[in-house]
Amino acid sequence: MQNFTCYNPTKLVFGRGTIVQLRDLIPAGKRILMTYGGGSLKANGVYGQVKRALRGRRLLEFGGIEPNPRYETLMKAVAVCRREKVDFLRAVGGGSVLDGTKFIALAAPYQRGDPWDMLAKHASADQALPLGCVLTLPATGSESNMFAVISRASTREKLAFANPCVFPQFSILDPVTNFSLPRRQVQNGIADAFVHVIEQYLTYPADAPLQDRQAEAILKTLVEEGPRALRRPRDYAARANLVWCATQALNGLISCGVPQDWTTHMIGHELTAFYGLDHAQTLVVVLPAVLAHQRKVKAKKLVQYAERIWGVKTGDKAALAIRKTEGFFRSLGMKTRLSEYGIGSEQFTELAARFEQRGIKLGERQRIGSRQVRQILQLCL
């Protein structure tokens, strides 16, 4: 096992009817900015529940945070925070709203120039507005971590940051808010959580059997509960299990003391930036290709994964595991090939070159450079 630090101060309030607790979770007297995305919030009743829970409090609103939240949009919210002296952010939505709100939280008090530098130049920031969240879409784990991914339209970039100041103080997870989600968002959420786990698990053995099993626990549960939630959208238990899997998939637990490989996410972000695919759509295309390309590096864990998740007992276990993984995504109703989106190899060289330009090597051994990314992209066609 590798040395590690494990820290996660977010209070998770989980279950049916918990939105009303907002009242007690946000200290009295705060000037609250409520951030959210589109109109679905009003249609499904969550908007009303949130407003009622905070009746009588000083509450401003900033809606319209888009999927793959954009710097350009978020800076408008930053201006509101500064102008109105907002001192608490309350995100209502899924990972995009939450990621965007984390950026707002850091950017509002940021005094040292353009807040985009925090992403593009890793400029440090050591204070943020406090934030809390009402999560309506299980997927990214953003409700209980310090990560966010922000896009910038003008430069076609999609970059991530990590900062302990943006752990939400609390997150309310009421699975009932998921009942009305469009099928595509549920598919995406299952896939996103699944790939998060894989990227912290499918590397090389590190004599960390508990972390392995904790990761496998999430994978097996997603394989069972994902299809159940899609089949029965109003099945509370299935929704609750999905929400809990997605949170546990990226809250810092299963990565403790083990190597990680975020190649799939890193390539996926570029596919979103170049072609506009949903985040999870990119992941299910890229992951099987990464596993195939990295079969030798990941040989031991691929066999373990084949046996423990897919019950593979004989044959070429690694190959079967990769095929089962792609089959699982397809069983959710997702496309797993770029060609299915009408995307060809025309821009692969430009896309792959970005990693070299940024001086980044991917993979648990940092051996995946632009050349390998191009090879992986070919496998995605």
Added chain:
Amino acid sequence: MQNFTCYNPTKLVFGRGTIVQLRDLIPAGKRILMTYGGGSLKANGVYGQVKRALRGRRLLEFGGIEPNPRYETLMKAVAVCRREKVDFLRAVGGGSVLDGTKFIALAAPYQRGDPWDMLAKHASADQALPLGCVLTLPATGSESNMFAVISRASTREKLAFANPCVFPQFSILDPVTNFSLPRRQVQNGIADAFVHVIEQYLTYPADAPLQDRQAEAILKTLVEEGPRALRRPRDYAARANLVWCATQALNGLISCGVPQDWTTHMIGHELTAFYGLDHAQTLVVVLPAVLAHQRKVKAKKLVQYAERIWGVKTGDKAALAIRKTEGFFRSLGMKTRLSEYGIGSEQFTELAARFEQRGIKLGERQRIGSRQVRQILQLCL
């Protein structure tokens, strides 16, 4: 799944050579009281490491906190805190030192009478001295939770409390500090962690498959790594895995949204109070008896446990699971019957009556009263 709140703000610093980080983890200028138990700390070098890490800081010491830490001892430390205006507690040791330090942390600023009321009368307390810990014995999970158990010699009582104010701010977990532990303490630690998991897992199904698998992940790892650590006391990875299992066993994670049954601990505390057995010694005696007595209530989960942990495929799965559990404890070198300690049934009536006196019913359905406790004790002989 039941509704729940999940909150754990303790920062865990894990790995070889991490004690030196104490310097950065305790804010400058604090008046620190270092609490510990006996002399083993000086023999194994941890005492020296801690002192070096805090060279130049205002550091008082309070040693001599005993196993099953006593109110009478701890109140002496409370007097030191008050007199010397201590404003940071730093525990070095295992669960007893840590539990004792949690009591000190709450008792020092407590103004409303005898701090024992917090245990005996559930008197509320909403402030505590901040505390951090260097853990030298994996077992209780106290390094990452808000629980403590304190004994009072004068009344032969052993009582627990829970208070979010006593989450350690940080805990340093360096598995190397475990190399020199006596065999008995390692056995006890494995058993304690194992039983913690069982008490949050072996109840009735709550449609919480992820929590079930997270619990099973710890159980399976303890079954593998426990014997390995006993066989090879200086095997770093085995020690590291034990430490991580013990922490995960009682940090509030696997209990999220599921029923719990702490009968074994509650009866075990009385056995310690009456007969002076080690905490874990009581648990491995009581657990098989509780499972046998509660076979019907726990029928479904017993079968799942038999299949998933012990690989039982046919026969009376529940009975086999109970036998395997007792066999596991014996394979660690522990006694599983009160008669092996020369204890008979003479005091069972008095012991069992305590639950009625306190108005407590045990079990996931609150159906275990004094009469059932007496029956369970008979099964422990």
